[in-house]
Amino acid sequence: MRRPRQVEPDARSAALTILDRIGRAGDHSNTLLAQLPAAMDSRDRALASELVYGVLRRRTALDRLIERFATRELAAIEPLILDILRLSLYQIVYLTRVPAPAAVNEAVSLARARCGERAAGFVNGVLRSAARQLADGGLVPPPQASDATGASGLLTDLEEVHSFPSFLVRRFVTRYGRVGASDLMAALNRPAPVVLRSAAPGGGTDLIRRLADERIRATLSPWLPEAVRVEQGQVQHSATFRQGACYFQDEASQMVAHLLRPLQAGEGFLDLCAAPGGKFLAVAATRPADPGPLVAADLSRERLQRMRRNAVRLGAGPFHSVVLDATRPALRRRFGRVLLDAPCSGTGIIRRHPEIRWRRSEAEIARLVDRQGVMLRAACDLVAPGGRLVYAVCSLEPEEGPDRVAELVAARRDIELLNARALLPRGAQRLVDRSGYVATLPHRDDLDGFFAAVLRRAGDG
Numbered sequence: 001m002r003r004p005r006q007v008e009p010d011a012r013s014a015a016l017t018i019l020d021r022i023g024r025a026g027d028h029s030n031t032l033l034a035q036l037p038a039a040m041d042s043r044d045r046a047l048a049s050e051l052v053y054g055v056l057r058r059r060t061a062l063d064r065l066i067e068r069f070a071t072r073e074l075a076a077i078e079p080l081i082l083d084i085l086r087l088s089l090y091q092i093v094y095l096t097r098v099p100a101p102a103a104v105n106e107a108v109s110l111a112r113a114r115c116g117e118r119a120a121g122f123v124n125g126v127l128r129s130a131a132r133q134l135a136d137g138g139l140v141p142p143p144q145a146s147d148a149t150g151a152s153g154l155l156t157d158l159e160e161v162h163s164f165p166s167f168l169v170r171r172f173v174t175r176y177g178r179v180g181a182s183d184l185m186a187a188l189n190r191p192a193p194v195v196l197r198s199a200a201p202g203g204g205t206d207l208i209r210r211l212a213d214e215r216i217r218a219t220l221s222p223w224l225p226e227a228v229r230v231e232q233g234q235v236q237h238s239a240t241f242r243q244g245a246c247y248f249q250d251e252a253s254q255m256v257a258h259l260l261r262p263l264q265a266g267e268g269f270l271d272l273c274a275a276p277g278g279k280f281l282a283v284a285a286t287r288p289a290d291p292g293p294l295v296a297a298d299l300s301r302e303r304l305q306r307m308r309r310n311a312v313r314l315g316a317g318p319f320h321s322v323v324l325d326a327t328r329p330a331l332r333r334r335f336g337r338v339l340l341d342a343p344c345s346g347t348g349i350i351r352r353h354p355e356i357r358w359r360r361s362e363a364e365i366a367r368l369v370d371r372q373g374v375m376l377r378a379a380c381d382l383v384a385p386g387g388r389l390v391y392a393v394c395s396l397e398p399e400e401g402p403d404r405v406a407e408l409v410a411a412r413r414d415i416e417l418l419n420a421r422a423l424l425p426r427g428a429q430r431l432v433d434r435s436g437y438v439a440t441l442p443h444r445d446d447l448d449g450f451f452a453a454v455l456r457r458a459g460d461g
Contacts, residue, residue, distance in 0.1 A: 011047035012087060012106050014040070016114070018052050019083040022355050031055060031354055032039050034236075054094060055086045056354035057189045060163035062086045065093070069129040072122075083120050084111050088127050092134060100131040119386060125419020146440020158182060162189060164357055168347065168443045171397065176272040180443070183398075186441035189351040194230040195221065196246040197254050198427040199314050204228045210240045223251045223428045223447070224258075244314040249278045252348075252394075252440040252450035255431070257282035259390045259423050259438070259454050260337045267387065268292030272326040272379055275303030277310045279341060279392075284319060292336070297329065334384035342372045344393035351442055369399050376408055380415055383457040388418075392438075401451030402437060409455075418454040 018032040033049050040048075055062065066085050067074055074082070088107035091098040104127040104156075112120035158169045158178070162185035172181035196218070198207040204220050207228050211218050216233030228246070235248075237243050257279045263269055265288045271280040274296035284294050296319055298304050304321045311319070324330060326340065345365050346356045376391055383389045393400050409417055419436035421429045433439045438452040 002170060002459060009314070011051065013110060014044075014048045015055075015087060016050035016080075016083055016223040018048070019055060019087070021078055021267065022056075023079055023083070024242075026301045028353055029053065030352060031184055032197075047224060050095070051087055053191070053354055054062075055083070056358075058090060058094065058158055058163050059086065059358065062089050062093075064160065065089050065130060066126065069126045070122075071125070078115065078119070081111060081115055081123060084114070085126055088123075089130060092127070092131060100134060104128060104131055114310065115148060158185065162186060165360075166359060166361055168360070175396075175398070183437050183443040184441065187446075189354070190351060192250070192351040192448070193446065194235065194314060195248070195250050195254075196228045196230065196235065197249040197278070198226045198228055198246055199285070200245040207240070207246055210245060211235065211238065213351065214238045214240060216240075221251050224254055224425055225427075225429075226329060227251045227254055242313070247278055247281070247310070247314060249282075250349075250352075251428075252438075252445075252447040253278060254282065255424060255438055255440075256339070256390060256392045256429055256450070256452050258425065258428075259420055259452060260388065262286040263291045263430040264336055265290050266292045267384065268294065268333065269332070269337040269339075270295045270322075270335040271327060271339045271341070272297050272375065272382075273341050273343065274298050274321075274339075275307045277307035279339060280307070280319075281311060281314055283337070283339070284316060294303060295322055295331075295335070296320070297322045297324045297326070299323065299325055324349045327378060329378055329382065331382060334382055334387065336384050336387040338379055338383050338387065339392070340375055340379040340389065341392045342375055342400075344368055344372065344395040345397055346394055347396045348394045348440075348451075349444070352448065356444060365397060365400070369404070372400060372404050373407065376404055377412075380408070380455070380457065380459055385457055386459040387457050389405075389415075389455040389457065391455065392450060394448060394450050396441070396451075399440060400436065401439075401453075405437070405453045405455070414458045415416045416456050416458065418456050420452065420454045423454065 011456060015037060021027045022029055029052055031054060036045055036048060045084050063074055084107050088103045091103040092100045107127055108120050108124045111123040155169050155173060159166055164185050172184055175182055177307060198204045200206040200210060203226050208218050216235060216238060217231045218228045219231060221227035221229055240246060260283045263286055269283060274280040275298040280296045296307060304323065345360050345368055346353060351354050379389055391405060395401060409415055417436055420438050421432040431438055431440050440447040440450045442449050
């Protein structure tokens with residue numbers, strides 16, 4: 001089968017290439033969409049985003065429709081052809097402004113160009129059958145989220161409605177109940193707000209004014225004084241962004257930096273999984289005259305290079321960058337502040353990366369949990385006596401968050417848990433739970449799902 005060409009300035013073809021790369025190479029949807037050609041029309045860019053995110057968020061329902069009309073088992077359909085069918089059915093069922101015949105013709109053309117005449121015939125047959133039933137009123141769109149908020153029904157109903165794998169549905173229902181799980185998955189299927197961290201001297205208010213001068217409308221976040229939510233406009237194309245006055249970062253992620261600030265003179269700061277740098281640069285911005293060594297470490301040299309570019313744009317001061325494995329960091333010095341923003345399942349940020357749900361499994365989460373435990377123990381050894389360690393994950397899964405911390409504190413007499421509430425601005429303090437952890441939920445707080453714990457290492461005396 002022919003492989004797809006580079007992304008073209010056409011919405012449907014671009015969306016297909018992106019979906020193929022997500023499935024084949026494990027790339028991230030938001031990164032690929034940000035790389036769409038500059039010459040692409042803004043309407044085509046918006047449609048490509050709608051198609052990519054729509055297919056990822058409605059994949060289960062779309063696959064059920066394909067199974068209904070295809071003459072082959074789903075597993076027997078080539079992945080690229082499957083993505084073509086999903087793209088077209090998403091338009092037919094969910095985008096009523098797109099005429100069904102036009103969506104079918106576009107899909108057939110794509111299949112012919114990418115996969116050959118035989119594939120085009122197969123795609124044509126499946127989609128025309130679906131379009132005929134839609135025209136006759138026999139193709140009913142799958143239920144929307146509001147249909148699943150009752151207390152009765154099977155877990156499979158939630159899988160169909162929200163298009164989540166069964167193991168995640170079971171996890172969410174166990175923790176939040178059927179209604180809460182449905183609300184959570186509905187929130188994870190909605191677009192996330194565009195949030196900025198202000199690096200402008202006047203904080204969020206100054207940033208809003210500067211953006212307004214470029215016809216970008218934004219408001220202050222209800223959670224943090226330096227956080228700004230964009231309501232209209234393309235920040236990434238603005239002079240304000242190019243001049244380093246802001247950084248894209250959800251408020252939940254920004255809160256992690258608050259747990260480490262301000263840095264104390266001479267103590268030093270180590271971020272063990274630093275790239276692409278949002279949290280590290282926010283903490284480093286509070287450096288005193290003599291902060292001690294500021295070290296940004298990461299396993300990926302490429303990601304550290306990206307972080308360096310971010311630092312240059314933001315006008316950040318000097319720091320050291322080190323390629324290392326956080327499970328066995330070869331560092332001799334101890335630091336007064338240490339951050340471990342550990343690799344995790346990412347279930348708290350599915351609204352930004354909808355493909356995550358299809359890449360995770362129980363076995364993968366178990367592997368991550370083991371790795372997090374090793375990293376956390378290694379991080380403790382790098383904290384100076386009396387110093388502070390913050391452990392964070394963008395996960396909703398308890399074994400990646402509170403369970404890891406509880407296990408550590410039980411095993412290490414020199415490590416104690418601090419209450420995070422006193423370290424956060426007043427507006428964010430209610431996001432700290434009874435145990436003293438920062439715990440945010442997309443459906444409750446309209447924030448990315450984050451967990452963070454503040455730990456202190458006992459002094460020598």
